[in-house]
Amino acid sequence: MIRAVKGTRDLLPPSTAAWNHVESVARRVFHAYNYQEIRTPILEETQLFARGVGEQTDIVTKEMYTFEDRDGTSLTMRPENTASVIRAYIEHRLDQRPGVQKFYYMGPMFRRERPQKGRYRQFYQIGAEAIGSESPAIDAEVIEMVVDFFEQAGLKGFTLLVNSVGDSNCRPAFLERLRGELKSVAGQLCEDCQRRAVTNPLRVLDCKVPEDQAIIDKLPSILDHLCEPCRLHFASMRQFLDDRGIVYEVRPRLVRGLDYYMRTTFEVLHGSLGAQNSVLGGGRYDGLAESLGSKVPAPGIGFSIGEDRLVMSVEEQEPAATLDLFIAPLGAAAQREAGKLARDVRREGYSTEVAPEGKLKRAMELANKLGARFALILGDEEIASGRYALKNMQSGVQEPVSREQLAQQLAIAK
Numbered sequence: 001m002i003r004a005v006k007g008t009r010d011l012l013p014p015s016t017a018a019w020n021h022v023e024s025v026a027r028r029v030f031h032a033y034n035y036q037e038i039r040t041p042i043l044e045e046t047q048l049f050a051r052g053v054g055e056q057t058d059i060v061t062k063e064m065y066t067f068e069d070r071d072g073t074s075l076t077m078r079p080e081n082t083a084s085v086i087r088a089y090i091e092h093r094l095d096q097r098p099g100v101q102k103f104y105y106m107g108p109m110f111r112r113e114r115p116q117k118g119r120y121r122q123f124y125q126i127g128a129e130a131i132g133s134e135s136p137a138i139d140a141e142v143i144e145m146v147v148d149f150f151e152q153a154g155l156k157g158f159t160l161l162v163n164s165v166g167d168s169n170c171r172p173a174f175l176e177r178l179r180g181e182l183k184s185v186a187g188q189l190c191e192d193c194q195r196r197a198v199t200n201p202l203r204v205l206d207c208k209v210p211e212d213q214a215i216i217d218k219l220p221s222i223l224d225h226l227c228e229p230c231r232l233h234f235a236s237m238r239q240f241l242d243d244r245g246i247v248y249e250v251r252p253r254l255v256r257g258l259d260y261y262m263r264t265t266f267e268v269l270h271g272s273l274g275a276q277n278s279v280l281g282g283g284r285y286d287g288l289a290e291s292l293g294s295k296v297p298a299p300g301i302g303f304s305i306g307e308d309r310l311v312m313s314v315e316e317q318e319p320a321a322t323l324d325l326f327i328a329p330l331g332a333a334a335q336r337e338a339g340k341l342a343r344d345v346r347r348e349g350y351s352t353e354v355a356p357e358g359k360l361k362r363a364m365e366l367a368n369k370l371g372a373r374f375a376l377i378l379g380d381e382e383i384a385s386g387r388y389a390l391k392n393m394q395s396g397v398q399e400p401v402s403r404e405q406l407a408q409q410l411a412i413a414k
């Protein structure tokens with residue numbers, strides 16, 4: 001038997017209804033903030049991610065699906081989508097379009113991570129990018145949109161964290177300070193931290209190993225080392241959030257794993273205390289476009305949501321898709337009539353199934369198993385009289401109805 005590739009999975013009904021729900025809410029909410037969809041290819045040249053995500057990151061060094069194409073080009077299946085969006089922005093000169101360019105995307109990403117419960121090598125992200133402005137008002141708007149989206153998608157009890165990680169003006173001095181402090185304590189930290197203390201000390205702050213926390217908490221805070229413009233940017237962004245009544249926590253240890261993030265970073269946690277998971281990570285990346293070869297500055301901010309995890313969290317609240325009408329035709333003439341009736345009802349927007357030929361009893365059993373709201377029995381007599389036998393599957397009541405009454409019944413409690 002051929003099975004799905006390790007780390008990938010099939011998304012099956014009824015679970016796909018929750019995926020559709022989350023995605024349609026995303027489209028609706030993002031549209032309200034004037035974001036439009038962008039679809040970039042899954043395959044990109046490997047150097048895009050090496051430069052855009054960072055040579056030293058775990059993603060690039062260990063987790064990418066990279067292969068040589070037949071002509072020798074090194075290609076990679078996208079491990080994330082921000083670099084691709086920026087590539088498209090530069091390639092198509094989108095900086096010449098009016099206003100801030102606001103894009104959202106949704107789709108599969110690929111990382112060869114160690115198999116773990118709830119982690120997939122093909123996973124899904126919903127994300128957005130706003131490119132072309134440094135203003136803290138854009139940061140606040142993006143964060144507001146995220147909160148709006150989670151609320152409307154039905155995510156309960158999430159926590160929004162915000163921070164500033166400074167910029168190329170103030171961060172180097174902070175990193176120097178951090179490196180200095182780490183020299184004396186790195187030996188007591190986990191293996192990953194010992195490596196990061198040298199390669200990417202900011203990421204030590206992000207470590208989740210419980211034994212490391214007390215030591216890391218005593219390390220210097222980036223918020224005490226921001227330069228004046230960064231400090232003002234952060235204060236202004238927070239003011240905008242406060243104005244809109246958005247609840248958040250400032251978390252000075254919140255840094256992002258990717259090298260190009262600067263100033264505003266944010267994250268959304270979800271789950272009961274002690275078992276909180278990150279469902280969203282985002283931040284500002286003002287230097288990214290230049291590092292990918294843009295001649296013009298393209299300051300941007302964006303986020304990505306782990307859709308697999310989000311769907312798991314809202315799935316219990318989302319009712320499965322329902323079958324509105326099940327038609328059971330009795331005989332050849334009724335089979336033809338059922339086809340026409342099903343066509344009309346489907347055009348009115350009701351999910352409709354027509355029973356295969358066979359006994360009425362079997363058909364009604366099937367209607368029950370499929371969870372149909374109504375079953376309609378169609379025989380020669382019903383065709384002649386123009387009145388159908390309609391059974392409400394929940395109450396069990398069966399009554400003759402006209403075509404008009406059928407429409408009324410279907411519209412009730414829909």
Ligand SMILES: [Zn+2]
Pocket residue numbers: 189190191192193207208209212
């Ligand atoms: Zn650690």
Ligand SMILES: [Zn+2]
Pocket residue numbers: 166167168169170171226227228229230231
């Ligand atoms: Zn700064």
